[in-house]
Amino acid sequence: MEAFLQELKRSLGSNDDLFEMQYVFLGQVVTLLGYTTLTDISMTVSSLQQQEHNARGSRVGEEAFWHTIGSVHPLSVRLAVSAVLDGQVVLLIEGRTAMIVVDAVQRELTRAIEAPSNESVLQGPIGSFNEDLDTNLGLLRKQACTDSMRVLNYSAGVAQRKRLSLIYDARHADADMVGKMIAQIEANLDREIATTQTLSRMLGFTKWQAISKFNTTELPQEAVSAMTKGKVVILVDRLPIAYVLPNLLWDMFALENDRNYTVPIMIIIRTIRVIGVLLTLLAPAFYVALVAVNPEVLRIEMALSVAVSREGVPYPAIVEMLLMLVILELIIEASARLPKSIGPTLTMVGGIIIGQAVVTARLVSNMLIIILAATTIANSTVVGFQNSLSIRMFKYVTVILAAMFGVLGIMAGMVLLCSYLASLHTFGVSYINLSFKGEIKHG
Amino acid sequence: MGIAKRLVLGFAAVCLAIPLAGCWDNTDINHRVLPVVMGVSKKEGVFRVFLQIPEPGMNRLRIRIVSETGNTITHAVDKISTNMEEHVDLLHVKIILLDKNYAREGVNDSITDFMRAREISSKALVTICDEELPVFFANVKRAMEQRGSTLYDFFEKNAGWNPQIALTRVWQVYRSIHSYTRDVAIPIVRSGKSLMIEHRGSAVIKNGRMVGRLNGDETLLFNAFSGESTQGRIEVMKSASVLIVSNTLHNRIGLRGRTPYMTSVLKLQVVLLETRGNPTNEVIMNELDELLTKRFMTMFQKIQSKQADILGIGQFYRMIIPRERLANWREDYYPRLEMNLRVQTNIQNTGFLNSP
Numbered sequence: 001m002e003a004f005l006q007e008l009k010r011s012l013g014s015n016d017d018l019f020e021m022q023y024v025f026l027g028q029v030v031t032l033l034g035y036t037t038l039t040d041i042s043m044t045v046s047s048l049q050q051q052e053h054n055a056r057g058s059r060v061g062e063e064a065f066w067h068t069i070g071s072v073h074p075l076s077v078r079l080a081v082s083a084v085l086d087g088q089v090v091l092l093i094e095g096r097t098a099m100i101v102v103d104a105v106q107r108e109l110t111r112a113i114e115a116p117s118n119e120s121v122l123q124g125p126i127g128s129f130n131e132d133l134d135t136n137l138g139l140l141r142k143q144a145c146t147d148s149m150r151v152l153n154y155s156a157g158v159a160q161r162k163r164l165s166l167i168y169d170a171r172h173a174d175a176d177m178v179g180k181m182i183a184q185i186e187a188n189l190d191r192e193i194a195t196t197q198t199l200s201r202m203l204g205f206t207k208w209q210a211i212s213k214f215n216t217t218e219l220p221q222e223a224v225s226a227m228t229k230g231k232v233v234i235l236v237d238r239l240p241i242a243y244v245l246p247n248l249l250w251d252m253f254a255l256e257n258d259r260n261y262t263v264p265i266m267i268i269i270r271t272i273r274v275i276g277v278l279l280t281l282l283a284p285a286f287y288v289a290l291v292a293v294n295p296e297v298l299r300i301e302m303a304l305s306v307a308v309s310r311e312g313v314p315y316p317a318i319v320e321m322l323l324m325l326v327i328l329e330l331i332i333e334a335s336a337r338l339p340k341s342i343g344p345t346l347t348m349v350g351g352i353i354i355g356q357a358v359v360t361a362r363l364v365s366n367m368l369i370i371i372l373a374a375t376t377i378a379n380s381t382v383v384g385f386q387n388s389l390s391i392r393m394f395k396y397v398t399v400i401l402a403a404m405f406g407v408l409g410i411m412a413g414m415v416l417l418c419s420y421l422a423s424l425h426t427f428g429v430s431y432i433n434l435s436f437k438g439e440i441k442h443g
Numbered sequence: 444m445g446i447a448k449r450l451v452l453g454f455a456a457v458c459l460a461i462p463l464a465g466c467w468d469n470t471d472i473n474h475r476v477l478p479v480v481m482g483v484s485k486k487e488g489v490f491r492v493f494l495q496i497p498e499p500g501m502n503r504l505r506i507r508i509v510s511e512t513g514n515t516i517t518h519a520v521d522k523i524s525t526n527m528e529e530h531v532d533l534l535h536v537k538i539i540l541l542d543k544n545y546a547r548e549g550v551n552d553s554i555t556d557f558m559r560a561r562e563i564s565s566k567a568l569v570t571i572c573d574e575e576l577p578v579f580f581a582n583v584k585r586a587m588e589q590r591g592s593t594l595y596d597f598f599e600k601n602a603g604w605n606p607q608i609a610l611t612r613v614w615q616v617y618r619s620i621h622s623y624t625r626d627v628a629i630p631i632v633r634s635g636k637s638l639m640i641e642h643r644g645s646a647v648i649k650n651g652r653m654v655g656r657l658n659g660d661e662t663l664l665f666n667a668f669s670g671e672s673t674q675g676r677i678e679v680m681k682s683a684s685v686l687i688v689s690n691t692l693h694n695r696i697g698l699r700g701r702t703p704y705m706t707s708v709l710k711l712q713v714v715l716l717e718t719r720g721n722p723t724n725e726v727i728m729n730e731l732d733e734l735l736t737k738r739f740m741t742m743f744q745k746i747q748s749k750q751a752d753i754l755g756i757g758q759f760y761r762m763i764i765p766r767e768r769l770a771n772w773r774e775d776y777y778p779r780l781e782m783n784l785r786v787q788t789n790i791q792n793t794g795f796l797n798s799p
Contacts, residue, residue, distance in 0.1 A: 208446055295472045296534035296564065300595075303477055303535060304499040310473035317471055404464035 004075050004099075005031065005092060011081050021045075025052050026062050029094040033080075034104060038087035043105040066093070070102035082161060110135065116218040118385055124257040128218040133163050133237035136220075140167060140235075140242075143220040144227065148172075154185055156202065157192045163237040164193055169227040177427050181232055181245065193236055199243065205426075210393060212386045213426050215247040225256035246426035250434045252277065252387045276381030279374060280391050281417070284321055285398035285410045287371045292317040293406030309365040318403035320364045324372050325399070327353070329392070332376075475532040480594050481563070482576045483516060483553060484542030492519035493540075493580050494531070495594065506587050508580045516553060517560070533562045537595040539569050539613065540579070543631075543653070546571045551620050551651035558617045565614040568598050571646045571653065573633040582634035597640060598630075606666050606675035606687075607659035609645040620651040623769050624757025628657060628665055649751035649773070661742040664735065667709065668692060668754050677713075682722035682730060685713040688791065696759045703760055704781040709735070714792040728788050735786040743782050752777055 005020075012018060017037045023030055025048065034041070048069060055065045066072055070088075073079055075097055080090045089104040113135065115121070116128035125143070129136045137151060148171040154164045166185065168178050184204050191202040196214065205213045214234075217223055223233045223242040234243040244251075253273040258266045291310065295303050313320060331350040335343055354373075359366045375395070382388045394417055401409035401416075424431035482493035491512045498505040509527070513519030524531040539557070541550055557563045572579050583594060596602040598610060609628040619627045628645040635641035645662045647655040657665065663675045667690045675687045689712045696705045715727070722730075746753055750773045757772045764776065 206446070208450075291472045292469045293466075295475065295477070295532070298472075300477065300479060300497070300535050300537065303472060304497060304504075307473045307475075307477070308499045310471065313471075313473065316469070403469075404460065404466040406469075 001092065001095065001097070004077070005033070007077055008033065008080050008090070011077055012084060023048075026055065026065055028062065031092045031094075032089050032102075033092070034084055034089035035087065038107060038109070039089055039104040040107050044089055044102065047105065048102070066098075066100055070100040072098050072100050075099055082155075085161065113139070119218050121219065121257060124260050125219070125221045127220065129220065129235075129240045129242060131238045131240050133165060133235055136235050136240075136242070137165060137167070139220040140223060140233070144169070144224045146171075149227065152182065154189060156185075156189045157194070158190050160192055160194055162193050165235045167223075167227065167233045167235065169230070172228055172230040173232060174230055177246075177429065178232060180427050194238075196239075196243070199234070199236060203245075209424070210420070211247070211390045211424060211431070213247055213424075214243040214245060214386075215251045215384060216241045216243055216386055217384070218242075219257075222256050246429045247431070248429075248434070249421060249432050252382055252384065252391075255383050273381045273383065276378040277391055279378035280382075281395050281398050281414070282410065283371050283375050283378070284325065284395055285402035285413065286407075287368060288317045288321050288399055289402040289406040289410055291367075292403060293409075297407060306365070306367055309367045312362045313365050314363075318399070320368055321399060321403075324354070324358070324364055324368060325396070328372060328376060470530050470532075474529050476527060476529045477532055477535040479535060480538045480540060481533070481536045482510075482540040482542070482572065482580060483545065484576050485545040485548065489514065490516050490519050491576070492516055492523070493576055494520075494523060495580065495584070504588070506584045508584055510577070510580075516556065517562075534564060536563045536567050538598065539563070539567050540572045540576065540632075541569065542576055543571055543573055546646060546648070546653040549650075549652040550616070554613060554616050554620060554651060557613050563613065565612065565617070567613050568595070569611050569613055569616050569629045570598075571629055571631045573631050573643050579634050583639060586634070586639040594640070597632075605642075606671065607663050608642055609657075609662050609665060610671070611648075616648065616651065619648060623772050624752060624761060625755045626650070626751040626753045628662065628753045630662075631656065647746055647749060647751045647753055649749060654749045654751055655745060657742060657745070660738060661745075664739050664742060665753065667711075668707075668739075676716065677731065677735070682720060683718040683727045684716045685727070685731065685788075685790070686716050688712045688714055694759060696756075696763075698760065698763050701776065702779045702781065703756075703776050704783070705756060705759070706783045707785070709739075709784060709786045711735075711786065711788045712791045713788050715790055715794055724790050724793070728790060731788045732786045735788075736784055739784050739786070740782070743784075747778060747780065747782075750774060750777055756780065756782075 009018070009020075015035070017035050019032070019034060019036050019041060021032045021041075023032060023045065032041075032045070034044075051069055052065070055068070060068070070091065076099075079101070080099060083090055083101045087104065087106050089102045091100040091102050093100070110132040111130050113127045113130060115126045119128075127139065129139060141149065146169065148169050150168055150170050152166045154166070155161050156164050164185070166181065181203070185202065188202045188204070191198065193199045193202055196212070196216070197207065200209075200213055201207070203213070215226070217226075218241055220242075223244060226244040227233055232245045234245065236243070253270050258269055261269070290298055291306060295306075298306065310317075315323070331346065331354075335346050335350075338346055354369060358364050359369060379388055379392055382391055397416065398410055398413035401413040403409070405412060422430070422432050476494075476496050478494035478496045480493075480495035482495075484491045484493075489512050491510060493508060493510045496507045496509065498507050509523050511519045511522040511526075513522055520531060520533065541553075554569075557567075558565060587594065598604055598608065600610075604610070609630050611627045611629040615627050616629070619625055626647065626649050628647055631643040631646050632640045633643055642659060644656050644658040645665070646653045647657060660677075663677070667675070667687070670690075670692065677685055677687065691710045693708045693710075694705060695707075696703065698704075711731075713731070715724075718727075743754075752773060757769070757777065760772070760776065761769065764772065768775070
């Protein structure tokens with residue numbers, strides 16, 4: 001018993017927030033062990049004392065009492081360590097070879113359920129996932145409210161043990177695909193899953209994907225709708241997002257929340273998103289192609305006005321375009337990094353540069369500013385920030401090809417992009433499947 | 444293959460694509476001059492090329508006319524390009540203006556060269572100028588700078604085009620040079636006194652040579668026969684004027700021995716615009732039928748005598764006459780063609796007044 005305590009303390013290391021206290025319950029001397037930073041000790045002890053008092057009153061035997069306050073296990077250092085790290089308290093009874101893992105009162109270390117911070121919801125359920133896995137699971141249960149939802153819990157990682165849950169709808173999900181995923185997860189439980197990158201390594205995806213294999217969402221509504229479409233949701237403790245697998249092309253354009261509007265409005269909203277993606281990919285490329293390579297495509301009035309706007313611009317169109325695109329990327333990145341109170345300064349300064357100064361200085365044409373503004377705005381219409389990043393990257397492919405081969409290059413770029421998208425597949429499901437319902441087309 | 448190796452290979456491929464693309468030859472749009480009209484005349488074997496270049500200023504359009512001579516058109520254009528600070532890009536040329544005398548002489552070579560070099564869009568319109576090109580360009584420049592418009596608006600279907608104007612593209616002229624059975628009509632213009640330019644009917648082009656002329660009214664019929672949607676106004680001699688709102692044509696063809704015959708019914712939907720006196724609808728319709736039939740037959744006899752098949756009637760006989768004999772369509776068959784045209788008009792609308 002004493003030896004076990006020493007060994008347990010050695011494996012937990014010397015930590016100042018580790019507490020070890022002796023109490024007497026039902027005449028037995030017990031030792032409580034846990035982290036003060038994870039557990040509320042005074043609350044835990046007083047709840048234990050309350051239970052002891054009740055046990056005395058109802059004349060419950062000593063053995064039965066130990067079972068009411070927690071789960072009784074044989075002595076095991078590994079189990080005790082993981083219980084303590086999980087914020088539970090280990091109770092050791094003098095002279096016995098068993099330990100009790102007491103479900104202690106936790107310190108409040110998770111924020112409340114709040115509105116999503118990366119996605120905004122119009123006229124829809126607004127509560128979003130937070131860092132606590134159980135809260136997130138609860139949100140899913142509450143949202144789905146179905147008997148066919150299945151939850152599988154795993155604990156993965158060696159250095160950092162993280163909990164991971166795999167949730168699917170048994171009625172809709174393809175058993176074959178779910179089976180493959182479970183096998184993959186179970187085979188790789190020793191991998192770390194602290195970030196999306198490590199999680200995708202665990203699921204066996206390559207690191208070099210331009211498009212995320214996961215569709216991420218903060219909204220229980222979207223996660224549940226994905227489940228009813230046969231997809232699988234993965235939640236990781238301490239990550240306030242749900243990973244939806246497999247990610248499909250159409251997820252870039254469709255939100256479940258669109259269905260809170262009438263059908264014509266839904267169709268228009270989604271069409272706008274498709275236009276947004278096409279505009280992001282094509283507008284800068286067309287500017288470069290039409291200005292530098294194929295001006296004959298423009299109507300003469302347009303050609304003349306573009307020529308006037310470029311009068312005195314020193315660089316070729318491609319340099320001009322890349323210069324401004326890079327500045328724009330810098331602004332976007334900087335505004336993501338800056339604290340919210342300094343953000344407006346950046347927007348203002350960026351607005352001055354991009355808005356007027358750069359045109360007045362004759363560095364770029366004002367036509368380019370229009371194209372740039374349209375591109376940036378269009379870029380943001382896409383559903384999901386990770387998709388918007390991918391599209392932002394793809395536009396450079398079309399721009400560079402357009403600079404070399406003109407309008408033909410744009411077409412080549414689009415063909416390249418389409419063939420790349422067509423080559424992607426996740427657990428046997430092709431990325432360009434439009435709908436997931438019914439028969440799954442295995443790639 | 445490892446990811447790193449693949450990346451290196453991909454990077455190498457991109458690096459190779461850049462020198463192979465030849466993209467350093469691209470000239471930005473502000474370093475090109477974009478002529479809109481090109482005039483070509485030929486005197487004693489020497490071409491003189493005029494280019495009308497719009498130069499957009501900050502608030503008004505300026506027109507610049509440059510001209511140069513050369514043994515070939517390309518040579519002349521090259522000389523202009525050398526002497527200008529920017530690269531001359533003929534891709535935006537919308538109108539090719541040919542000198543009348545040059546057109547009479549035959550423009551086969553030039554049209555063939557345009558098609559061959561692809562420097563000029565094959566969709567560019569071909570017109571003939573009824574006066575000396577320097578005079579025309581000087582007058583047009585003066586008129587256009589005041590109005591800020593360009594010459595080609597005159598021929599744009601959504602702008603200044605009228606059904607009395609024939610629209611013929613470079614490729615159509617090229618086709619007429621090589622086709623056994625199709626000729627073209629191209630518009631004739633000159634600078635106007637009060638207006639920018641004046642339309643002077645159409646030239647009948649046979650195998651690339653101008654052989655005759657049509658006036659505006661005849662061109663309207665030609666356009667109607669070719670299926671160009673016409674919104675043409677026709678004055679009926681004594682009693683009224685009408686607007687054609689739609690026209691359909693039905694043809695029946697046949698071959699009697701070596702004599703082709705053709706019966707065509709041209710159906711016109713017209714709207715009454717003006718009347719003089721109190722003519723009944725029947726009177727107007729009959730007069731219109733009579734007038735148009737007569738006008739068409741006059742035009743047809745004119746082009747038939749020149750052996751120029753601008754209506755493309757020979758096209759209908761392509762499946763009847765064997766190809767070796769079709770080569771002589773213009774000489775053997777076409778002059779013998781018996782044309783029978785009936786015009787049927789229907790007054791669709793008498794305006795907001797009841798007609799008696």
